[in-house]
Amino acid sequence: MYRDETKVVNIGNVAIGGGNPIAIQSMTNVKTEDVEACVAQILKLEEAGCEIIRCTVPNEAAAKAIAKIKKQIHIPLVADIHFDYKMAIAAMENGADKIRINPGNIGSIDKVKAVVDVAKERNIPIRVGVNSGSLEKELVAKYNGVTAEGIVESALDKVHIIENLGYDNMVISIKSSDVMMCVKAHELLAGKTVYPLHVGITESGTLTSGNIKSAVGLGIILNQGIGDTIRVSLTGDPVEEIKSAKLILRTLGLRKGGIEVVSCPTCGRTRIDLIGLANKVENMVSGIPLDIKVAVMGCAVNGPGEAKEADIGIAGGDGEGLLIKKGEIVRKMPESELLDALKEELLNWK
Numbered sequence: 001m002y003r004d005e006t007k008v009v010n011i012g013n014v015a016i017g018g019g020n021p022i023a024i025q026s027m028t029n030v031k032t033e034d035v036e037a038c039v040a041q042i043l044k045l046e047e048a049g050c051e052i053i054r055c056t057v058p059n060e061a062a063a064k065a066i067a068k069i070k071k072q073i074h075i076p077l078v079a080d081i082h083f084d085y086k087m088a089i090a091a092m093e094n095g096a097d098k099i100r101i102n103p104g105n106i107g108s109i110d111k112v113k114a115v116v117d118v119a120k121e122r123n124i125p126i127r128v129g130v131n132s133g134s135l136e137k138e139l140v141a142k143y144n145g146v147t148a149e150g151i152v153e154s155a156l157d158k159v160h161i162i163e164n165l166g167y168d169n170m171v172i173s174i175k176s177s178d179v180m181m182c183v184k185a186h187e188l189l190a191g192k193t194v195y196p197l198h199v200g201i202t203e204s205g206t207l208t209s210g211n212i213k214s215a216v217g218l219g220i221i222l223n224q225g226i227g228d229t230i231r232v233s234l235t236g237d238p239v240e241e242i243k244s245a246k247l248i249l250r251t252l253g254l255r256k257g258g259i260e261v262v263s264c265p266t267c268g269r270t271r272i273d274l275i276g277l278a279n280k281v282e283n284m285v286s287g288i289p290l291d292i293k294v295a296v297m298g299c300a301v302n303g304p305g306e307a308k309e310a311d312i313g314i315a316g317g318d319g320e321g322l323l324i325k326k327g328e329i330v331r332k333m334p335e336s337e338l339l340d341a342l343k344e345e346l347l348n349w350k
C-alpha cells in the first residue's frame with residue numbers, strides 16, 4: 001500500500017507516513033496574532049481530537065505569536081505561508097513545527113533557497129501545497145485546461161525545486177474543489193512520489209456539502225491506501241472538521257476508538273424528540289473514551305431489535321423509554337431520564 005511505503009516525516013512529535021496512523025489536522029480561523037483567541041481555539045480542537053494545527057502567518061506579529069502559542073498548546077503547529085518568504089523564516093525561528101508553502105508563490109529561487117536553508121538547519125518539514133485554482137498558465141495550456149495531470153506536474157515541479165536545493169523533508173498536498181479531479185490527481189501522484197500526502201478537498205463548502213464532498217473524496221482516496229494526514233475543510237467551526245475527519249477514518253476502518261452512535265431515521269411510530277435526543281447523545285459521548293456502539297432508537301416496537309448490534313442503547317416509547325443492552329431491555333424509565341441513565345451506564349462501563 002502506498003501509505004505504508006511513504007517516507008516518514010516528523011511534524012513535532014507526530015510522525016506521518018510510513019504506515020503511521022493518519023493524522024487529523026485542522027486550521028484556526030481567528031487571527032494568529034490574537035494569542036489568547038488562538039490558544040483557546042486550539043485547546044478546543046485538541047479536546048475534539050485534532051492532532052496537528054495550522055495557523056496562517058501573514059505578518060511579523062503572527063510569526064512572533066507562534067512562540068507564545070506553542071507554549072500553551074500540546075500539538076504540533078504548522079505555519080501557513082502565502083507569499084512572503086520572510087514570514088516562512090520568521091515562523092520557523094519562532095518554533096513552527098512545519099511550514100506550508102507553495103514555492104511558486106514565494107518568488108525567486110534565492111528566496112526559496114533562503115527558506116529551505118533555515119528548514120534544513122532546523123530539520124523542519126516543508127509541506128509543498130498546490131491548488132487547482134493557482135495552476136500555472138503553461139500547465140493549463142499544456143493540458144488544455146485545469147486537469148489532474150497538470151496539478152500533479154505542478155506539485156512535482158515544486159518538489160524538485162526543493163530536492164535540488166538538497167532537502168527532502170517534505171509532505172505534498174494537491175487540492176481541487178472538483179472532487180473527482182482531486183481523486184484522480186492523488187491516484188496519479190501516488191505512483192510518482194515517496195513523500196507522505198496531506199489530503200483534503202478544498203473549498204468544499206458548508207457543513208452539508210463540505211461533509212459529503214469530503215467523505216466521498218477522502219473515502220475513495222484513503223481507501224486506496226493513499227493519504228497520511230487529512231483535513232476536512234468546512235465553512236464553519238473547525239471543531240466540526242475534527243468530528244467529520246474522525247468519522248471518515250472510523251467508517252473506513254482506519255481508526256479505532258471512540259463511541260459510535262447509531263440512530264434510527266425516525267418514522268410515523270416515533271413519539272419522542274428523537275432527533276434532539278440523538279444530537280444530545282452524540283455530544284455527550286464525544287468525550288468518553290470507550291470503543292463501543294450506542295444505539296438511539298425511536299420506538300419500543302422495533303427499537304430493541306434494531307439496536308441488537310449495539311453494545312447499549314435507548315429506545316423511546318410513548319412518554320417512557322427503554323434502556324437496552326445487546327438487544328435486551330434492562331430497564332424502563334420516564335423519557336426525561338433516558339439521557340442521564342445512558343450517561344451513567346457509559347461512565348461505569350466495564
Ligand code: SF4
Nearest residue numbers: 264266267298299302
Ligand atoms: S426504530 Fe421505531 S421509530 Fe425508529 S425507524 Fe424503526 S420503527 Fe421507526
